[in-house]
Amino acid sequence: MANKIYPDATAALAGMLKDGMTICAGGFGLCGIPERLIDAVETSGVKGLTVVSNNAGIDGVGLGKLLRSRQIAKMISSYVGENKEFERQYLAGELEVEFCPQGTLAERCRAGGAGIPGFYTKTGVGTVVADGKETKEFDGQTYVLERGIVADLAIIKGWKADEAGNLIFRKTARNFNQPMATASKFTVAEVEEIVPVGSLDPDCVHVPGIYIKRLISGAPYEKRIEFRTTRTRETA
Numbered sequence: 001m002a003n004k005i006y007p008d009a010t011a012a013l014a015g016m017l018k019d020g021m022t023i024c025a026g027g028f029g030l031c032g033i034p035e036r037l038i039d040a041v042e043t044s045g046v047k048g049l050t051v052v053s054n055n056a057g058i059d060g061v062g063l064g065k066l067l068r069s070r071q072i073a074k075m076i077s078s079y080v081g082e083n084k085e086f087e088r089q090y091l092a093g094e095l096e097v098e099f100c101p102q103g104t105l106a107e108r109c110r111a112g113g114a115g116i117p118g119f120y121t122k123t124g125v126g127t128v129v130a131d132g133k134e135t136k137e138f139d140g141q142t143y144v145l146e147r148g149i150v151a152d153l154a155i156i157k158g159w160k161a162d163e164a165g166n167l168i169f170r171k172t173a174r175n176f177n178q179p180m181a182t183a184s185k186f187t188v189a190e191v192e193e194i195v196p197v198g199s200l201d202p203d204c205v206h207v208p209g210i211y212i213k214r215l216i217s218g219a220p221y222e223k224r225i226e227f228r229t230t231r232t233r234e235t236a
Contacts, residue, residue: 016188022049025156051066160191
C-alpha cells in the first residue's frame with residue numbers, strides 16, 4: 001500500500017497546482033471547508049483558477065482568502081452569501097461567476113465522479129440558468145441539460161480517515177465534500193484524525209480510499225461561526 005500521508009498541506013499539493021486549473025473545494029459556508037489546503041493554495045501564488053464550490057466562505061476566511069488575493073478568475077457556485085468581496089468583484093465585472101442551483105451543483109459533481117457527462121433536470125427551466133443550454137421534452141415536461149463536473153484537483157475536509165484514505169465525515173460537514181471527492185482527476189483530503197487501517201467500521205466509510213490520493217492531518221481546528229445571531233438577555 002502506497003503511503004498517502006503527507007506532513008502538511010504544502011507537501012500534499014506539491015506538483016499539483018498550476019495556473020488556470022479547475023479546483024473542486026468542499027464545504028458549505030464555514031462548515032467542512034479544507035482550511036489547510038486552501039491556505040497552501042494561497043501561499044503557492046497560483047492564479048487564474050476556476051473554483052467549484054457552493055460559495056466562497058466569508059471575507060478573509062476559507063476561499064475568501066483566494067478572492068482577496070485575486071487568485072480566482074471564475075467561481076462556479078450556488079450562493080454569494082456573506083462574502084462582500086465576492087459580491088463586489090462579481091458586480092464590478094472582476095470575477096466571472098457561473099451560478100448553479102445548489103442541488104444541480106451537487107449532482108453535477110456526483111455525475112462527474114460517476115462518469116456521467118451530462119443529465120437532464122427540471123431545475124432552472126424557464127430561467128437564466130437554462131440560457132444557452134439544450135432542453136428536451138420527457139413525458140410532456142421540459143428539462144435542461146447540465147454537464148457533469150470533473151476538476152483537475154479536489155480539496156476536501158473530512159473528520160476521520162485511516163492510513164489507506166478511507167474517510168468519514170461528521171454530520172453536516174459531509175455536504176459537498178462527498179461528491180467532490182470523486183469529481184476530480186486527483187483528490188487531496190485533510191482530516192482531524194488519522195487512524196490505523198482496520199480501525200474504521202467499513203459500513204461507516206463515506207469515501208473509499210481509492211479516491212483519496214494524498215492525505216494530511218490538519219488538527220487542531222478553530223470552530224468559527226459564520227453569522228452570529230443573539231438576543232438581548234431578559235432582565236428579572
